[in-house]
Amino acid sequence: MNQFSIGQKVEELRKNMDLSLRELAKRAGITPSMLSQIEKSSANPSIQTLKSLAKVLDVPVFTFLMEEINTKELIVKKEDRKQMLIDGLHYELVSPDFTSQLATAIMRLSPGSHSSKEPLSHKGEEVAFVVEGPIGLTLLGDEYELQTGDSVKIPAYTEHKWSNTTSHEVSILFSVTPPAF
Numbered sequence: 001m002n003q004f005s006i007g008q009k010v011e012e013l014r015k016n017m018d019l020s021l022r023e024l025a026k027r028a029g030i031t032p033s034m035l036s037q038i039e040k041s042s043a044n045p046s047i048q049t050l051k052s053l054a055k056v057l058d059v060p061v062f063t064f065l066m067e068e069i070n071t072k073e074l075i076v077k078k079e080d081r082k083q084m085l086i087d088g089l090h091y092e093l094v095s096p097d098f099t100s101q102l103a104t105a106i107m108r109l110s111p112g113s114h115s116s117k118e119p120l121s122h123k124g125e126e127v128a129f130v131v132e133g134p135i136g137l138t139l140l141g142d143e144y145e146l147q148t149g150d151s152v153k154i155p156a157y158t159e160h161k162w163s164n165t166t167s168h169e170v171s172i173l174f175s176v177t178p179p180a181f
Contacts, residue, residue, distance in 0.1 A: 005067075007038050008039075008041075009063065010035075010064065011039040013057045013063075014039075014057065017057060017058075021035055021039070024057075027056040028049070028052040028053050028055075030049055034049070050064055073096060075096075076093075076094060076095070076096050081094065082097075087116070088113065089107055089109065089113070090107070091107050093105050094173070098179045101178050102175055102177045102179070103175065103179035104173065104174070104176075105173075105174060105176075106171055106172070106174075107162070107171065108169055108170070108171045109162060109163075109164035109170050109171070109172075110164065111167050111168060112164065113163075113164050114161060114164070115163075116161055118161065119141075119160055119161040121157045121158055122156070122157070122176075124177055124178050125154070126153070126154040126174055127154070127174065127175050128152050128154065128172045129149075129150075129151045129172065129174070130147065130150045130151070130172055131148070132148055132168075132169065132171045133146055133147045133148040133149075133150065134146060134147050135162055135163065135166075136162065137152060137160065137162060138160060138163070139152070139158065139159075140159060140160075141159075
């Protein structure tokens with residue numbers, strides 16, 4: 001994060017607490033001149049200064065170091081979902097992307113299809129919700145039939161396989177952390 005953003009965050013937090021520049025500087029143990037320079041991005045605050053400011057402003061130090069979030073990038077319109085075809089399975093990414101610790105997608109299985117020939121495992125923990133069922137689930141060798149509205153938690157590295165034995169498409173909404181397909 002650049003210096004302008006740190007200074008801007010300090011100023012925003014200070015104003016939200018209704019503190020004058022002088023009052024925040026006094027409480028943080030720095031000079032008003034130094035605080036002014038930090039807010040104007042003409043001075044680099046030391047880690048110790050950031051710790052002092054964070055304590056007075058009652059925020060974690062990392063607050064000053066976080067990148068600004070563009071909320072428009074967090075919204076995924078239905079018509080803008082990323083579509084993927086992996087090994088004959090159709091996925092729609094519900095999350096904006098795969099860059100965070102959590103990914104959510106919809107998996108659709110055609111009649112008579114399976115998620116894999118044999119049960120597979122991956123490093124991500126998974127929670128799946130049956131949007132349109134019924135769907136077969138093989139979980140550590142046990143067989144289950146999940147209906148629309150049912151859900152399951154699949155621990156990391158747990159072998160599982162989805163099967164569609166119906167004559168219509170079925171779909172599952174699932175979240176994986178960390179993302180792994």
